[in-house]
Amino acid sequence: MxxxxxxxxxxxxxxxxxxxxxxxxxxxxxxxxxxxxxxxxxxxxxxxxxxxxxxxxxxxxxxxxxxxxxxxxxxxxxxxxxxxxxxxxxxxxxxxxxxxxxxxxxxxxxxxxxxLPTMEQYEERHKVNLSKFGEKYDMLVPHGKAVFEPKEVFDVKSEFTFPLLVKGKWYDAYIAYNIEQVLTCFNKISAKWGLPVILQKFVYGSEYNVTGLGDGTGTTVAAVAMRKQYITDKGKAWAGISIDDTYLLELTRKFVCATKWRGGFELEMIKTQENKYYLLEINPRIPAWTYLAVGVGQNIPEALVRLALGMKVQPYETYDVGKLFIRYSKxxxxxxxxxxxxxxxxxx
Amino acid sequence: MKLKENIAISDSGYLFNPSTGESFIVNPLGMEVLQFVKKGKSFEEISREILTRYNVDPITFEKDYQDFIHQLRQYLLIGSDE
Structure with a gap:
């Protein structure tokens, strides 16, 4: 070629x-x-x-x-x-x-x-707005609240049970087991990433992610689902395996179709013991583990560059299941x- | 009772569920039982085979068999409607 x-x-x-x-x-x-x-x-x-x-x-x-x-x-x-x-x-x-x-x-x-996603898409899926997003698109989202100052933590504590997640608006998430820990995390995260800080209900389960690409008209150009196999203390996948979870992939197509998502994305999901999927986050860009998608047959970076250049892109339909990525440092x-x-x- | 069709079983006793990404290791006897289950054999047929080959009493085998099947169900390796 x-x-x-x-x-x-x-x-x-x-x-x-x-x-x-x-x-x-x-x-x-x-x-x-x-x-x-x-x-x-x-x-x-x-x-x-x-x-x-x-x-x-x-x-x-x-x-x-x-x-x-x-x-x-x-x-x-x-x-x-x-x-x-x-x-x-x-x-x-x-x-x-x-x-x-x-x-x-x-x-x-x-x-x-x-x-890139449109400004509306970017704002709508923001951690701060995720609860509304879940309601609008009929996706299960753990209850969340954006807090702007420490005293608000006391105002909203009745809405949560411990443990709960304390998240930065861009990065970082900590599990807090009591109100003191929430305040410590609030201060740590707000000093690093600014305000607001997001409190989110902690959902027990296995972590599943999807990396994908939407063409901006509602078509899913690529979507690969992965189960985290090894998670670092920062919650990052250090190893994962490609899976064929039809429900998760269907959910992804539904998300791309409903939002007419434009660009790369990552859906962070958690699956409970009752087999319910909760949407934890939508990252509006290609995730760091996307090389697994390349390795199983969906070259998302290539497809994204082609879309940016206005070139034709044929949506990927399949990928290899059961392939692992294992990250290493050097x-x-x-x-x-x-x-x-x-x-x-x-x-x- | 049927194993889910997409479950990959290797001769070494390694099972992989492509829907969930979970993998399991079964011992040689578990592997034998799994192969019977995969062929659609009933408990009575499996019991007959195992009791002929191994020195085990029927009650112990039935208990272990039910435990094993319970685990397969728990790990979603057997269809939920089975």
Whole structure:
């Protein structure tokens, strides 16, 4: 097949214990049958490991933090575009998506395409709004409440039983067994990720996730279900297995169809002993374990880039069941000069 | 009683349920019983086979058999309507 040459910018280069999806996206793009991809890394921190993995990332540029505002990001991307002529950007961090969605039209004028959820889709599925989302789309969601200050914890405590989950608006979730622990978690999470903090009913069961891609018209282009086999203390899947859970996949198609979801996503579900599925979260981007989807026959990063470029994409219908992903960590030896170059010039 | 059709059983005694992602290991005798169950044999037929081959009394076998079937049901390896 004649592979189309494309230059793709990706973020989420932090292949750490709570990994960003950049590694999986880069690996998927390198294995794309229809695309010949040059990958430009977009990093926030100088120690994001993928910056130094040169067989996956051709060149990396540092970006200003999303909190610095979209104009700052845009100005930096203008410079990167002059140097690299990006065709597509795949943002992989929850915290940066809002900024990228805001500047999407301006990036398009610069020749950079993305394939992101709409602002409405992004807001509707937000952890803060998940209970309403569940009601609207007839999905079971554990009772949740957004709290903005510690005293509110006391106001809403009668709505919950212990243990309960305390979650950050972007990342982090802790189980709290009493009100003191809730307050400790509230302070810890709000200091790191800001407000609100979400309290959510704790549901016992096995964790199942689906990674998928919606084309924005209601069609599910890809969907792979996975059962977490090994979970880190941060709740991240360190190993998982592809499964053929027809109910879960049907639920996914229903979600994509009802919301006309545009872009990559991850559904985090929990299955109780009574075989009920609760939706814990919807992440509006490709998850870090998406390389399992690539490995079982659904190259979600490739399909997403094709959609961004306006190319035809045939929806995936099947995948291999019973394949595992097992994550591992590895030490790299990096010359100081590389670290110095990135730190001093913001590019490597 | 029927094993769910999609359950993968390897000769080594490794079972994999592709719907849930759960896997199990059964011992050689469990494997034998499973193969009988898979062929659709009744308890009476299975009991007859096992009692002929092994030195076990009927009451002990029936108790162990029922325990085993209960576990298969609990782990959703046997259809819920069975």
């Amino acid at each position: 004649n592979r189309k040459k494309v230059t793709v910018g990706i973020s989420g280069l932090n292949a750490i214990d709570s990994p960003g999806p950049g590694m999986a996206v880069a690996m998927g793009l390198h294995e794309a049958r229809s695309l010949d991809v040059r990958i430009i890394g977009l990093a926030y921190e100088s120690l994001e490991p993928m910056i130094y993995i040169h067989d996956l990332v051709d060149k990396t540029y540092q970006l200003p933090y999303p909190s610095s505002g979209s104009d700052m990001i845009l100005s930096r991307l203008e410079y990167i575009q002059e140097m690299e002529h990006l065709d597509v950007i795949v943002p992989n961090f929850d915290a940066e998506l809002y900024s990228f969605m805001k500047i999407e039209p301006r990036l398009k004028r610069m020749g950079i395409r993305m394939f 030490d790299m030896i990096v010359d100081r000069e590389e670290f110095e170059k990135l730190s001093m010039t913001g590019e490597l």
